[in-house]
Amino acid sequence: xxxxxxxxxxxxxxxxxxxxxxxxxxxxxxxxxxxxxxxxxxxxxxxxxxxxxxxxxxxxxxxxxxxxxxxxxxxxxxxxxxxxxxxxxxxxxxxxxxxxxxxxxxxxxxxxxxxxxxxxxxxxxxxxxxxxxxxxxxxxxxxxx
Numbered sequence: 001x002x003x004x005x006x007x008x009x010x011x012x013x014x015x016x017x018x019x020x021x022x023x024x025x026x027x028x029x030x031x032x033x034x035x036x037x038x039x040x041x042x043x044x045x046x047x048x049x050x051x052x053x054x055x056x057x058x059x060x061x062x063x064x065x066x067x068x069x070x071x072x073x074x075x076x077x078x079x080x081x082x083x084x085x086x087x088x089x090x091x092x093x094x095x096x097x098x099x100x101x102x103x104x105x106x107x108x109x110x111x112x113x114x115x116x117x118x119x120x121x122x123x124x125x126x127x128x129x130x131x132x133x134x135x136x137x138x139x140x141x142x143x144x145x
Contacts, residue, residue, distance in 0.1 A: 003095045004041040004135060005087055006069075007104035009048070013059060014125045020051065026063045027128035034068035036132045041101075041139070044094055045069040046087065049076035084112040101138050103131055 006012060012034075013024040027033075037043060047056055053072045060066035071094060078086040087109075091100040101119040104110050105128075113120045121134040137143035 002041055002139075003044065003091065003098040003100035004037055005044045005046055005091060005100050005102045007047070007082055007087075007102065007106060007109065008045045008056060008060075008072075009051075010125050011103055011105035011123055011128060011131075012045075012065070012125075013056075013063075020055075023062065024059055025125070026065070027125050029129035030063070030065060031068075033129045033132050034065060037135060038068045040136070042095065042098075043069045043071075044090065045072040046082060046090055047074050048081045049074045050080070052076075082109060084109065084116045084118060087113065088116065088118060101135055103135065 010016065012027050012030055015022070015024050045056065045060065051074065053074050057066055057072050060069065060072065073090055075082045075086045078089045087102055091098060099119060101121055102113055103121045103123060105124050110120045110122045119138050121131050121138060123131040134143065
């Protein structure tokens with residue numbers, strides 16, 4: 001597996017308790033974690049269609065994180081929110097021969113992805129950096145996705 005799809009909100013960026021016009025809270029040690037992942041994987045940042053990819057990229061650039069993503073997309077072409085099916089379509093469009101590993105902080109999405117046999121590394125916004133080992137363990141076959 002050479003592809004990682006990061007469900008950007010709320011794993012990396014969080015507006016919890018804030019208006020979308022404000023700057024998001026960025027996960028602690030985000031650049032460190034993304035640097036490790038970017039060196040080994042193609043990186044796609046994804047989010048629900050309620051916000052645009054240019055909006056996401058602007059906030060990623062403000063946090064000096066945009067350079068870690070090869071592509072930033074939303075679910076707009078496939079449905080209003082990220083679902084297991086939408087993420088599989090994003091993976092198939094970006095890298096048809098790859099299965100990919102999805103990083104998410106949404107428990108329901110993680111469960112749906114696992115049910116559809118998609119590799120998942122579950123994290124939280126506060127503990128984002130810990131996801132590095134999980135992703136590498138899945139990619140190298142040391143852990144079940």
